[in-house]
Amino acid sequence: MRLRRAVAALWVSTVLYWPAQVLVARAWPTPYSWRDDVISALGAATCTEYCSPDHALMNATFVAVGALTAAGAAVLVPQTTGRDRAGWLLIAASGLATSAVGFLPLDVSSAAHNLAAQIHWALQVAGMIVLATGSVGRDRRARALAAACTAAAVIGGAAFLTPGTWGLGAGLSERIALDSLNVWTIGMGVLLLRGLRPVSPSR
16 A cells, blocks of 8 residues: 555656646746647757746756656566566656656757657557556556547647647647646556556465
């Protein structure tokens, strides 16, 4: 029970990701567009294409959210085997990629920043799918959460990569693709508090 509470606390605390975005966006000298401006613009460290005075807060938030996600999954890795362990390893690695995004601002290390974001997306989607087909997926609530968030991530990712972004705008389509991953993390934290067993039944 204590293990579940510890992991839940780590994951639920990542909800601060959204208030941080609001605070950083409010400091922009020109209006930030939630529809058209990408999330990473909030962490832009130079006033070139984007000017984000509170970029340090946004980048620190990327690092913190990634670390909290990775830490929670890492706690579960030794408690599991097989498919479950592989799933939690993927989630932990995805969290580390999220932290890398914060260390590599979009306007300073564009290629590395984008690669880290893509790795984060791919690893967490893979992790959600693997976990949903393992012991965690035996819980109907966890299975439904994984299905909904995976579908949103894939649809948002496809829109973001398509010219015209299906009319959604770069910012909105990216949020559908990436924020759905954070919704899964927080949702899993809540389910842990409501009795979900994140480890194999034999443990």
